[in-house]
Amino acid sequence: MGGLLGAGLMWLNTTKHGKETKEKILSYAGDVYDDVKQKIAASNAWEKMTKNAYVTMVKDAVKKYANTYQLSEHVQSLITTLVSSQWNTLKKEMKKKGK
Numbered sequence: 001m002g003g004l005l006g007a008g009l010m011w012l013n014t015t016k017h018g019k020e021t022k023e024k025i026l027s028y029a030g031d032v033y034d035d036v037k038q039k040i041a042a043s044n045a046w047e048k049m050t051k052n053a054y055v056t057m058v059k060d061a062v063k064k065y066a067n068t069y070q071l072s073e074h075v076q077s078l079i080t081t082l083v084s085s086q087w088n089t090l091k092k093e094m095k096k097k098g099k
Contacts (some may be wrong), residue, residue, distance in 0.1 A: 016032065025075060029082040031064060032061045045095045051087050058083045 013031045026049045036057050041087055 025078055026082070028065065028069070028071070028075070032058065032065050032079055033086055033090075035065070035085045036061050037093070038050045040090070041094065041097070046091075054087050054090070055080075055084045 036054070039057065039061075040049065041055075062076050062080045062083070065071070065079070071079070
């Protein structure tokens, strides 16, 4: 399993198509993050939000985004992982804005 993961990461970082794919995934993740962040800010309930609630919101946003752009399950999983890992960043951003 580790070998497959390593080969996949190498492909994403060394081939032209891999780099393009990586950029698309990061772009999709950025869009989903921005969407979730806006929803949380609009709810004015971010201080009470748990990481589990955040991850649930991320999963819902990824599903909607994936339907629009016809993304594979694998890409959806990557985006969910990337955006979910931004929980601490989101909390810091929301505190700075005083929301």
